[in-house]
Amino acid sequence: MQKCIICESFLNKSIANLGNLPPSNLYLRSVFDGWVSHPLQVGICSCCGLVQLVEPMSLEIIEPKVNWIKYEEPEDHLDTLAHRLIELLNLSPNSRIAGLTYKDETLLERFKVKGCKDYVSIDPRSDLGISKTCFGLETVQEKINPAQMDFVARNRGKFDVVIGRHILEHARDPNVFVEGCKALLKPNGFLILEVPDNEKVLAHGDHCFVWEEHCSYFTPLTLRRFALRHNFEVLDLQIYPQSFEDLLVVILQNADKHKYCKLGLESTAIDQFVAFSNAFDRNKKRLQTKLRNLIAQDKKLIMVGSGHLAIKFINMHDLQSYFSYIIDDNQLKHRRILPKSNLEIKPSVALLSETNAILFLSLSPASQKSFLQKHKEQIDGLEIYSIFNIPHGI
Ligand SMILES: [Zn+2]
Incomplete structure (x- = not known):
């Protein structure tokens, strides 16, 4: 039996068991290019309740093969968050703040506007010693460990505040990761972590949110439990609502003494996961039947967006034979082929010649809104579905 990565x-x-799947960051130049696959499986810890990948793909497989893939995280809440942090932590121009990755830069800039200018963004090359041309968070997360962070602290000094937005869930060993963050903090310093809240994903059975790059699928309970395990005091835990996954932000203080706090795992968390797990085969059959019926009505099915959610949705449900192609306005992806499905990525201008198409949207809320506005005339008259079960207005 597999053991929990935390406890x-x-x-x-x-x-x-979501299938034997290739990584979602592989954009092939030809259908003859090679690729490898790996079983995508997710489970829940019987003790701490963390939902997590079982035997994740190797780092070698998920390392990006191109240097133009970037993940954009929601930012609508950042003004509120910056204000809250300055007030709650009593930050001043003398406060030293560090961001762990490029994803933290937009929050750091907000501190500057408020007069807190003593901040740094940890540099992957000079601070973490990464020399590869193509790398992502799979490489960065491995460097957030006590030894490497001691090295950074010797060069840059320790910090009052360390921020890590959307990286903890990528950590292969969350215990090592968070102890690495601690090595950067002054005594009584603050660690701010932001992760997706998986409550809605689990409740609505949206299996496509599971992918090889997220090892942990936190909820408010499991995130709080994880922080307490590492001797942090949880000063604040906020949920910032979003259309799909909400955002969980915790403000943790490096505590001197261990404050034991027993958090009982509600059996509903296990029940919810078992229902999520059992729903997969049922959802897969339902989707295949639905799409087969649409094809029988001479409809042409087109996926909008070629990010990991779309790729997982098609591949894990074996829907490749029903889709004609994928639309994405990122020029770097045009004419690329997705592994397993062999679907080609085309620019949205391709929609001009479609009259009997059905669009399946896989975009983030912000991208979805801008796509629908920008292509209003092209998509006028076409049927539109969302690939997500979480209700959000499409
Ligand atoms: Zn556990």
Whole structure:
């Protein structure tokens, strides 16, 4: 039986097997290019309740093969968050602040506007010693460990505040990762972590949110439990609502003494995961039947967006034979082929010649809004569905 990546207890025997799948960051130049696949499985710890990947793909497989893939995170809440941090932590122009990755830069800039100018963004090359041309968070997360962060602290000094937005969930070993963050903090310093809240994903059975790059799928309970395990005091835990996954932000203080706090795992968390796991085969059959019926009505099915959600949705449900192609306005992706599905990525101008098409939207809320506005005339008269079960207005 597999053990939990945080508490080493056994995982519950109900494991969701989502298929033998290639990584979602592979954009091939030809259908003859080679690729490898790996079983995508997710389980839940019987003790701490963390939903997590079972035997994740190797770092070698998920390392990006191109240097133009970037993940954009929601930012609507950042003004509110910056204000909250300055007030709650009593930050001043003398406060030293560090951001762990490029994803933290937009929050750091907001501190500057408020007069807190003593901030740094940890540099992947000079601070973390990464020399590769193509790398992503899979490489960065491995460097956030006590030894490497001690090195950074010796060069840059320690910090009052360390920020890590959307990286903890990528950590192969979350315990090592968070102890690495601690090595950068002054005594009583503050660690700010932001992760997706997976409550809605689990409740609505949106399996396509599971992918090889996220090892952990936190909820408010499991994130709080994880922080307490590492001797942090949880000063604040906020949920910032979003259309799909909400955002969880915790403000943690490096505590001197261990404050034992027992948080009981509600059996509903295990029940919810078992239902999520059991729903996969049912959802897959339902989707295949639905799409087969649409094809029988002479409809042409087109996926909008070629990010990991679309790729996982098609591949894990075996829907490749029903889709004609994928639309994405990122020029770097045009004419590229997706592994397993062999679907080609085309610019949205391709929609001009479509009259009997159905669009399946896989975009983030912000991209979806801008796509619908920008292509209003092209998509006028076409049927539009969302690939997500979470209700959000499409
Ligand atoms: Zn556990």
